[in-house]
Amino acid sequence: QVQLVQSGAEVKKPGASVRVSCKVSGDTLTKISLHWVRQAPGKGPEWLGSYDPEDGKTTDTQKFQGRVTLTEDTSTNTAYMGLSSLRSDDTAIYYCATASLGAVAYYGMDVWGQGTTVSVS
Amino acid sequence: SYVLTQAPSVSVAPGKTASLACAGDQIGGKTVNWYQQKPGQAPLLVIYYDSDRPSEIPERFSGSNSGNTATLTINGVEAGDEADYYCQIWDRTTDLVVFGGGTKLTVL
Numbered sequence A: 001q002v003q004l005v006q007s008g009a010e011v012k013k014p015g016a017s018v019r020v021s022c023k024v025s026g027d028t029l030t031k032i033s034l035h036w037v038r039q040a041p042g043k044g045p046e047w048l049g050s051y052d053p054e055d056g057k058t059t060d061t062q063k064f065q066g067r068v069t070l071t072e073d074t075s076t077n078t079a080y081m082g083l084s085s086l087r088s089d090d091t092a093i094y095y096c097a098t099a100s101l102g103a104v105a106y107y108g109m110d111v112w113g114q115g116t117t118v119s120v121s
Numbered sequence B: 001s002y003v004l005t006q007a008p009s010v011s012v013a014p015g016k017t018a019s020l021a022c023a024g025d026q027i028g029g030k031t032v033n034w035y036q037q038k039p040g041q042a043p044l045l046v047i048y049y050d051s052d053r054p055s056e057i058p059e060r061f062s063g064s065n066s067g068n069t070a071t072l073t074i075n076g077v078e079a080g081d082e083a084d085y086y087c088q089i090w091d092r093t094t095d096l097v098v099f100g101g102g103t104k105l106t107v108l
Helices: none
Strands: A003-006 A010-012 A018-025 A034-039 A045-052 A056-059 A068-073 A078-083 A092-098 A116-120 B009-012 B018-023 B033-037 B044-047 B061-066 B069-074 B083-091 B096-099 B103-107
Touching: A003 A092, A010 A018, A018 A034, A018 A092, A018 A116, A034 A068, A045 A068, A045 A078, A045 A092, A045 B096, A056 A068, A078 A092, B009 B018, B018 B103, B044 B061, B069 B083
Parallel strands: A010 A116, B009 B103
Antiparallel strands: A003 A018, A018 A078, A034 A045, A034 A092, A045 A056, A068 A078, A092 A116, B018 B069, B033 B044, B033 B083, B061 B069, B083 B096, B083 B103
């Protein structure tokens, strides 16, 4: 069973950057697709992007204006999500999640990290 | 970009049936996943591939998808079903994942 463990809470000032980590156990990063989703207070989930070992990386460039960077360290089985030029409306809980059963289109995200709170103020 | 529209709230009495709709342009041609989220918790997948259930999800949860509306149905609603519910698709045109705005289910 895949498990995802994320890094701790972050407090940042406007204009700064943040990097959230997601350590994978129970499988290898080279075999699973990993998605990044955020949720602002009182709002619904918002997809930022994903890494797939076959299809590569996809981010919602238009919505986030190219501010999202996804990286992977296969030696430590850890994925990273970076967000630059932070604004107050980037304050949210950031989740990593995986579709362990197959493509997210068909099987959804069935394993989630515990979430990382990023506060921009 | 593709938009999924959900009613902000639905209320239902215990033991009754809740139907939560997710509207989108020709959504019947896509596959829909549904998530339940309780306060302070990460989303939990309750329906995938329109109507399939993860093994740990009760049979009371079912899904359907046709035309411009996908529906999550919860039979015999229990107090523990009170939560926010979100639909989600993958938009093949843009290669982006899209979530609906969510429906808050209140059990009276």
